[in-house]
Amino acid sequence: EERRGKGSTGRKSEGELSAEEKLRRAEARIRLLEAENELLKKLEALERQTNKTLSSPERFQLIDLVLRKHGLKRVTRYLCQIAEVSSSGYYRWCSAEGRRQIREEADERDFLLIKEHFETRKGRAGVLVIKMRLERMNGVVMNHKKIRRLMQKFKLVTLIRKANPYRKMAKATQEHRTCPNLLKRQFDQGIPEKVLLTDITYLRYGTGQWAYLSCVKDGATKQILAHYLSSTLELSLVKRTLDLLIKRLDGNVHPDAIFHSDQGMHYTHLTTRRLIAEAGFKQSMSRKGNCWDNASMESFFGHMKDELEYKDCVSLQELRQRVNEYVTYYNSERYQWTLKKMTPDEIRNHLIAA
Structure with a gap:
């Protein structure tokens, strides 16, 4: 019987089905x-x-x-x-099952070669090391991306030096924290000892010895207010420089004084930040990787290394004496065009008198 158009599909309804x-x-x-x-x-x-x-x-x-x-x-x-x-x-x-099977078999053969060199190096061979060993010892040229893929696929993990947990601990405990750039390159604000710039530079002398010079510079007068030379980069280098600066100021700290540095660990350390705050300074830092934010301090180091004969020093004491003599010369005798042809000491007296 023709059933098209009569509202029925020809399938049995639920009631017409048997129990099975x-x-x-x-x-x-x-x-x-x-x-x-x-x-x-x-x-x-x-x-x-x-x-x-x-x-x-x-x-x-x-x-x-x-x-x-x-x-x-x-x-x-x-x-x-x-x-x-x-x-x-x-x-x-x-x-594509057949092609995948062929590729799987090829991966297993290549993995056996990789595993042989991996185990020979006791798990300390990385992707590039394995690639070089395959080319030299087996004459097999294998792309490093393929080696990395097979090592990830078969769970070969290279033993590497563990990351220093101190960084994670310091971040978690907020031991090292940066500060915003309050200065914004306004080094000369016309007031002595209001803008204090600081940094550390390296000095190589003698037969390859290294010394580290920490300085504090006045942004307005360009005077070197405090400096300390050390044979190590320990935190005490900055601490002693701060002690000399506080002794130099003798309690006469400008209420809006800004202490500006880069984001080095010496200045982000909790101990240094506490000393700066206790001295009455507002701490400011350059942006990450931006030396221009502390260009005035960098300029002093550049001139000092051009003008100071220090590479022939044979001891730290001799180098320290020459640095002290240069700082005295820089503050008292070195005329600067941008300071109205005066020395830093003279421009300070001029600003205070004005």
């Missing part, structure tokens, strides 16, 4: 729900474990695993919708 057919449908529905639930759980667990969104091939593999496990048919498109991938992409992935 109803049971079969119920079992199929249960298998589908179990497959759907398992697929969603696996997707969520893997993404949480890897902390990233799974790629399409990884999703295809999960769909294939679920279909085989539950023996489902004609639900591939539905599972692809759940996994948010295209069904056509899944079928292409299935058709």
Whole structure:
């Protein structure tokens, strides 16, 4: 009988099904729900474990695993919708099974070569070291990206030096903290001892010895208010310079005095920051990697290294004496064009008188 257009599909209604057919449908529905639930759980667990969104091939593999496990048919498109991938992409992935198998076998052969050199170096061979050893010892030219991919795939982790935990501890405890740039390159504000610039420079002398000079410079008068030379870069280098500065000022600290430096560990350390605050200074720091924010201090170091004969010194005491003599000369005798042709000491007296 022709049934088109008569409102019936020709399928049996729920009431016309036998008990066996109803049971079969119920079992199929249960298998589908179990497959759907398992697929969603696996997707969520893997993404949480890897902390990233799974790629399409990884999703295809999960769909294939679920279909085989539950023996489902004609639900591939539905599972692809759940996994948010295209069904056509899944079928292409299935058709490439042979090529994947060939690649897997090739990866395993290459991995055995990589593993041999990895174990020879007792787990201390990185990607580039393995690449060089493969070329020299086995005559195998393998791209370093492939070596890295295979090492990640087969969980080969190179033993490297552990990171210094002090940095993490310092960050967690806020032991080293930077300050905003309050100065903004306004070095000369016309008031003596209001802008205090500081930095550390390296001096190589004698037969390769190193010395470290810490200075504090007045931004307005360009005087060197305090300096200290040391053979080490310990925190005490800055502390002693600050002590000399405080002794030089003798309690006459400008209420808006700014102590400006770079972001070196000597100046971000909690001890130094506390000393600066107790002295009554507002601490300011240059932006990271920007030497121009402390250009006036850098300029002094440049002139000093051009004019001071220090490389032939044979001892730290001799170098310290020459640095002291140069600072005295710089403050009292060295005329500067930008200071109205006066010395730093003369411009200070001039500003105070004005």
